[in-house]
Amino acid sequence: MLEILRVGTVAHVGVVTDWGPLVLPMVYGITDDTMYLHGALANSLLGAAADMDICATVTIVDGLVFAKTPFNHSMNYRSVVVRGRARLVTDKDEVLRSLQLMTDHVVPTWNVMRHPSPSDIRATRVVALSLDEMSAKVRTGGAVNDDEDESAPYWSGYVPLTARLGQPVSNDDAGDGIPTQVQNLVGQDIHARSHLDG
Numbered sequence: 001m002l003e004i005l006r007v008g009t010v011a012h013v014g015v016v017t018d019w020g021p022l023v024l025p026m027v028y029g030i031t032d033d034t035m036y037l038h039g040a041l042a043n044s045l046l047g048a049a050a051d052m053d054i055c056a057t058v059t060i061v062d063g064l065v066f067a068k069t070p071f072n073h074s075m076n077y078r079s080v081v082v083r084g085r086a087r088l089v090t091d092k093d094e095v096l097r098s099l100q101l102m103t104d105h106v107v108p109t110w111n112v113m114r115h116p117s118p119s120d121i122r123a124t125r126v127v128a129l130s131l132d133e134m135s136a137k138v139r140t141g142g143a144v145n146d147d148e149d150e151s152a153p154y155w156s157g158y159v160p161l162t163a164r165l166g167q168p169v170s171n172d173d174a175g176d177g178i179p180t181q182v183q184n185l186v187g188q189d190i191h192a193r194s195h196l197d198g
C-alpha cells in the first residue's frame, strides 16, 4: 500500500463540511505512518478537516481494458483509500518537515529551491492523517469476457496508459540552468517512480 502512495501524485480528499460533502484534489506527502496535506489558511476544505474524520483516495490509472461487451470493460489501476481523524499540525518542525515531504514527493526539489519563509509558513495550514486505516485495490491484465462471448468476433485486450513527462518549459524569470532533478524527468513515467528515488 505504501508503494502505491509513494508513486501516486494526487490525493482526492473528502471532508464533510457544514455545507455538505466536499472532495478536492490535493498534493500530499507521506512518511511510513502519516499522510500530510497542505493549503492556504483560507482553504475551506482543510479548515473544515481539522479534528474531523476525512478520507483521502489516491488513484493511478495504468490502462484501459476493453472486453467483448461494454458490460465487462474495465481499467487497470492502483488505488489506496485512507480514512481517519485529521490532525492539525502546529509544531513548527513538523510543519517544515511535512512541507519538505510534500515538495519532494513528486520530484525532490526542496534542496534546489528557496525554503519557505516564516510568513510563507504562517500562511499555510498543514493537516496530518494517520495511515493506520487504509486499503488498496489493484487491477492488472486483460479483460475477463463472459463464457458465451469467448468465440464472439470482437477485439478484446488492454491499452497501457502512462504519465510521461515532456520537455521542461522555463519561466521568463528562470535562473540559470534547469536543475538536474527536473531534467532527469524528461520521458519518464511519473508513476514508475524508481528513477526518482534518492
Ligand SMILES: Cc1cc2nc3c(=O)[nH]c(=O)nc-3n(C[C@H](O)[C@H](O)[C@H](O)COP(=O)(O)OP(=O)(O)OC[C@H]3O[C@@H](n4cnc5c(N)ncnc54)[C@H](O)[C@@H]3O)c2cc1C
Binding pocket: 010, 022, 024, 025, 026, 027, 028, 038, 039, 040, 042, 043, 044, 045, 046
Ligand atoms: C492536481 C491538483 C493538486 C492540488 N493540490 C493542492 C494542494 O496541495 N493544496 C491546496 O490547497 N490546493 C490544491 N489544489 C487546489 C484544490 O483542489 C482547491 O481548488 C483549492 O485548495 C481551493 O480549495 P478551497 O476549499 O479553498 O476552495 P474554494 O475556493 O473555497 O472552493 C469553492 C468551490 O469551488 C469549487 N472548487 C474548488 N476547487 C476546485 C477544483 N480543484 N476543481 C473544481 N472545482 C473546485 C468547489 O465547488 C468548491 O466548493 C490542487 C488542485 C489540483 C488539480
